[in-house]
Amino acid sequence: MIEPFQITGSSSFAARAALEEAGAEYVAVDVHPRRREEAPGFPQVAPLRRVPAIRDGEVVVTETGAVLLWIADRFPDAGLAPAVGDPARADPYRWVMWTANTLHTAWAPLFVPELLTDEDTAFDGLRAKARTALERHGDHLERALAGREWLAGERFSVADISVFMLVGWQHAIADLVLGGPAVEARFTRVGARPGVTRARALDGLDDRLVRHDPHLRGGKPIA
Ligand SMILES: N[C@@H](CCC(=O)N[C@@H](CS)C(=O)NCC(=O)O)C(=O)O
Structure with a gap:
């Protein structure tokens, strides 16, 4: 199962949007922006503690650009990028x-x-x-x-x-x-x-990408 580590409304939005566009099955792991150590597996997957980060079995991908290209390759039928070699x-x-x-x-x-x-x-x-x-x-x-x-x-x-x-x-x-x-x-x-x-709805963002639930940035109320 693909696990995207995310902070709603942050750069991890791009990963979630790509996974949604790909029709991927995934289980999002919410990272609290001020308590990043607490998200299970996050320190191992993202040594710099940045989102987005993805774990897919043994595969780990960090950096938004790499995550996006990896999702395009992982779900070739979704057509999110021309094939390698094209x-x-x-x-x-x-x-x-x-x-x-x-x-x-x-x-x-x-x-x-x-x-x-x-x-x-x-x-x-x-x-x-x-x-x-x-x-x-x-x-x-x-x-x-x-x-x-x-x-x-x-x-x-x-x-x-x-x-x-x-x-x-x-x-x-x-x-x-x-x-x-x-x-x-x-x-x-x-x-x-x-x-x-x-992805916008899941991240609590309106159609201008403005956040309406800042207290939910880590997927839970921020203390
Ligand atoms: N170069 C990284 C930057 C990612 C990034 O800056 N993520 C922010 C959230 S929008 C973050 O987690 N920052 C925490 C930090 O830099 O310590 C990428 O493209 O993924």
Whole structure:
């Protein structure tokens, strides 16, 4: 049985959305964000204590991009990425890696500047830099998506899931908009997919990916 370790409303949303899109059977293990040691098996599966992480028998996968590509390969009939060896697979590789190393990391100075400096007088400067970077990344996405329905080639793939999540986080920040009409249209298109819709409901997120049950982040009330 596949066990995704998750904190509802966090990066683990992408893993859950991919599992739902794949029609996978799984048992989610809730990790409490402030008591991560308590989730059975989590310290062994995720030495850095980060979500998402997946255990499937002897197989362990961490890192959102790796988890997404692994789910695509584990459930080939779901068509969440072109087959290994298909030239069309280059697009999901490219976008999953870009979201992992660029778009995901760009959020950190905005959400958690305290991880980057102890000088709280520097927080506003870091946040301003992050906004500029995110707007630039949004413009890159807008150009890439212009005239195409999905991010990678002609069809939906796991790359669309990670971008959906990372674009959706903008709704937690006032006056921040990534990209333009093409990014927005694709956000709506991905959000309407049945598996993504189920994952949103399970994580307590609305259609803008805004969380309505912060007290349930670890799947249980946070003390
Ligand atoms: N590079 C990792 C980052 C994952 C990540 O930052 N997860 C957050 C939740 S959104 C987390 O668990 N952070 C705890 C920490 O970094 O100590 C990935 O892409 O999976």
